[in-house]
Amino acid sequence: MLLRLIRRSYAAVRPLSTEASTTVKSTGSGGGSGITTSLEGGTSTRGRDTLGRRLLSLIYAKRSAVIAIRKWKEEGHPVRKYELNRIVRELRRHKRYKHALEVCEWMRVQDDIELLSGDYAVHLDLIAKVRGMNSAEKFFEDLPDKLKVQTTCTALLHTYVQHKDTSKAESLMEKMSECGFLKYPLPYNHMLTLYISQGQLEKVPGLIQELKKNTSPDIVTYNLELAVFASQNNVEAAEKAFLELKKAKLDPDWITFSTLTNIYIKSSLQDKAKSTLREMEKRISRKGRTAYASLVSLHTNLQSKDEVFRIWKEMKSLFRKVNDTEYSCIISSLLKLDEFGEAMNLYTEWEAGSVTKDTRIANLILAAYINRSEMENAVDFHNRMAQKGITPSCTTWELLTRGYLKQKEMDKVLEFFKKTVTSVSKWNPDAKMVRKMFHVVEEQGDIQMAEQLLVTLRHAKFVNTEIYNALLRTYVNAGKMPMIVTERMKKDNVEMDEETRKLIGITSKMTVTEVPNGVA
Structure with missing residues (x-):
């Protein structure tokens, strides 16, 4: 929750400026299509061939922005700096960083284009996005001293924050x-965002005090501070910060009220939550599209079904096409509100029109079936996913593992658990699920299953004393003695504890078993 609040607040930061404004109208839905731009000093370019249109049409990264600019010049058209700045800004907005960088690099070698520090700041930011932090540092170091100013230093700081390099960020702040x-x-x-994302909340108050000594907080500062109070469920501090920003004559935005609403909901202050939610809705528009998903989530947390349906209806009327994130939000919300039928209808709607085949959305329905203990329907739905070309993810396999684990069908559990750990390069261990699996095999005294689970966990590089103890308890329940368990623990670099020694002592008096296949 805290990271989500940070991302919302941080999205409002405008870290860099090309020192030129742009007017952009989008006829699309946020999906990257249907772009209409005004890049000629406010003159409408609808239906006209412009340099902006040509560069924005370079959808594939392999295509060259430089070639497009040269061709435009060869055709006798002028190329103006302010126009290129606006095009760069638009390309960045659509995350077309490679082409934006190519435009910046072309501008840099033109004798008739005079670049300002803000242009170099943008250039540095794009290098970091395309080529990495080290390349951005090299670019900054190679700048003449007269260009190592506030804007370029802030761009480098932004790069350190994005790469979560606290040491370098703090060092640069001192120099600045x-x-x-x-x-x-x-x-x-930028630094507040870094500290919060790294969980270093103890550094936040001091940094804010330093900020207030040197300058005045803006609305982003207050939103970040409110995000911290939300994570601490500190209503009093949040309300104090809100009064402070009002006293400073700053205009709270939808993020401000979204964060306050979240705090009030967690504190069971329903009336206050509804009040701030109304204020939030007054401040959103078609332009701030992400706010609508936040509205849906907050109304869901207030159990306001009618409001959720109202906001969803409004979203569909405003945007030509609803994107994956929004479908995920509404489906998840309806499932939380126990509206499975409506959620399934919207999933079918998404499924019919989706080109992304995003597994995460399908996993919402799969999880719902499993949570409802409808394993047969879950399996049918998994087959439907395959038929529709939706590729299973690690989460898909883990959900099916959990479903069969609830039913104690251990052969199926093992089958899907193997797929879980092998579907990713590095499995993020779920110790709780592993405990549950061994608890079932312990109850059943199924030493073969316990051994196969151990082999699978070894491949996933997740073997520890607790797992070996669970294996030994399974042998105790089966009345059998495991072979070479001490040697295997040494090979896996696992230490024995008091329970391990006790269990080995108990099993040493039992019937000897053969060395299981694949465990030596």
Whole structure:
């Protein structure tokens, strides 16, 4: 929850500026199609051939923006710096970083284009996105001293924050302070975001105090501070911060009220939550599309079914096409509201029109069947996923593992657990699920199943004392003595504890078993 609040707040930060504005109209739904731009000093370009249109049409990364610009010039068209700045901004907005970087690099070698520090800041940010942090650092180091100013330093700081390099970010902040570059809140907002995302909340109050000594907080600062209070469920501190921002004559945005609503909901302050939610809705528009999904989630947490359906209806009327994130939000919300039938209808709607085949959305329905203990329907739905070309993910296999584990069908559990751990390069261990699996095999005294689970966990590089103890308890329940268990533990670099020694002592008096296949 905290990270989601941070991302919302951080999205409001405008870290860089090309020092030129742009007017952009999108006829699409946020899916990257139907772009209509105004990139000629406010003159409508609808239906006209423009450099902006040509560059924005370079959908595939292998295509060259430089070639498109050269061709435009060869046709006798002028190429103006302010126009290119606007095109770069639009390309960045659509995450077309490679082409945006190519435009910046072309501008840099033109004798008739004079670049400002803000242009270099954008260039640095794009290098970091396309080529990585080390390349961005090299670009900054190679800049002449006169360009190592507030804007380019802030761009480098932004890069360190994105790469979560706390040491370098703090070091750069010190240098910026020495140079007098901390006279506005943006660098502090970057550092706040870094500390919060890293869980270093103890550093937040001191940094905010330092910010207030050097400059004034902006709305992003307050939103980040509110996100911290939300994570701490500190209603009093959140309300105090809200009064402070109002006193500073700052306009709270939808993120502000979304965060406050979340705090009130968690504190069971329903009336206050409904009040801030109304204020939030007043501040959203078609432009701030992500706010609608937040509205749906918050109304869901308030158990307001009618409001959820109302907001969803409004979203469908506003946007030509609903995207995957929004379908995921509404389906998840309806499942939480126990509206499985409606959720399934919307899933079918998404399924019919989806080109992404996003497994995460299908997994919502699969999880719902499993949570409802409808394993037969879950299996049928999994088959439906395959028929529709939806590729199973690690989560898919894990859900099926959990479903069969509830039914104690251990052959199926093992089958899907193997798929879980082999479907990713590095499995993120779920210790609780592993405990449950061994608990069932312990009850059943199924030493063959316990051994096969151990082999699977060894391949997943998740073997420890607790697992070996569970294996030994299974042997105790089966009345059997395991072979070479001490040697196997040494090979797996697993230490014995008091329980291990006790269990080995108990099993040493039992019937000897053969060495299981694949465990030596």
